[in-house]
Amino acid sequence: MAVKYRIDRALCVSCGTCDMECRFGAIQISDQGKFSIDTETCRGCGLCAASCPVDAVLKG
Numbered sequence: 001m002a003v004k005y006r007i008d009r010a011l012c013v014s015c016g017t018c019d020m021e022c023r024f025g026a027i028q029i030s031d032q033g034k035f036s037i038d039t040e041t042c043r044g045c046g047l048c049a050a051s052c053p054v055d056a057v058l059k060g
Helices: 017-021 047-051
Strands: 005-007 027-029 035-037 057-059
Touching: 017 027, 017 035, 017 047, 047 057
Parallel strands: none
Antiparallel strands: 005 035, 005 057, 027 035
């Protein structure tokens, strides 16, 4: 099973970099502009975490 990722909303600056990097469409954005990761769609590749400029994407 692949490692899943989550977005720490306290750290996230809503820049959208993770969304642009995700090849699987696992990043979601709420009506309030907050990002989250759909764990069912996430494949655990880590591109979102590697691209985050503020390290808001965490394992688990």
